[in-house]
């Protein structure tokens with residue numbers, strides 16, 4: 001991967017977009033964090049979801065969001081840009097990734113950059129300041145593979161929330177989550193490949209990778225790798241209640257008339273038999 005030195009806030013993003021549009025992006029000049037944000041994250045939808053769900057429970061909009069496993073802190077930055085008065089705390093133990101986020105997501109906020117705080121630490125070590133919403137997305141909490149480890153994390157989340165506070169987690173599943181397979185999606189200037197490398201039915205562990213393919217036929221192999229346990233919604237629901245949360249809802253994705261997922265998540269106790277699904281868990285303090 002080519003080294004990119006930010007010359008102005010947003011420089012990397014602008015450069016990557018230009019390379020992608022001209023078909024010149026390749027495994028050497030592409031920035032892996034930009035590729036990740038473009039292909040994996042859908043933060044705008046998550047901001048709307050956070051506002052809607054918080055208002056449903058507490059009749060007002062939240063102001064302070066903490067993003068655990070924040071990586072490049074895209075959610076933090078977009079949260080602060082989303083509404084005047086919003087503040088965000090991002091926590092991640094990877095210093096270089098946080099630095100990338102500071103340069104490419106936080107600095108472009110200009111006047112509002114000071115409303116984002118990034119902490120380089122293990123998410124289990126941080127309990128203050130108390131937040132309205134604690135979001136742990138893109139399945140990063142699956143790195144905790146035992147009930148003891150995940151329970152300790154959930155208790156820490158509970159202790160990190162204000163009295164009116166929500167924990168938001170995402171989860172995926174369905175029969176296709178348990179098979180070795182590659183799923184490919186084309187974006188402008190590159191292809192994204194989600195590689196489920198293996199699943200252990202005894203421990204529930206899975207290894208997954210993200211690769212990126214480019215117009216010149218070359219691949220950026222294993223740009224990101226994950227070593228997770230696939231937790232089911234039911235066992236996570238129970239563990240959240242055991243960890244002190246007062247109520248837990250599952251938000252299941254709706255479908256359009258053709259039966260395709262529509263990106264709108266609503267409380268459900270039924271789900272459906274989709275071969276692969278993503279759902280959100282919302283736990284109330």
Ligand SMILES: C[S@@+](CC[C@H](N)C(=O)[O-])C[C@H]1O[C@@H](n2cnc3c(N)ncnc32)[C@H](O)[C@@H]1O
Pocket residue numbers: 040041068069070071072091092093094097121122123124137138140143
């Ligand atoms: C899949 S990325 C998530 C990025 C972003 N939050 C998202 O939603 O796409 C996972 C991040 O979690 C961080 N991470 C994993 N375990 C952690 C822990 N115990 N404490 C802090 N950060 C952790 C890694 O450094 C990495 O940046």
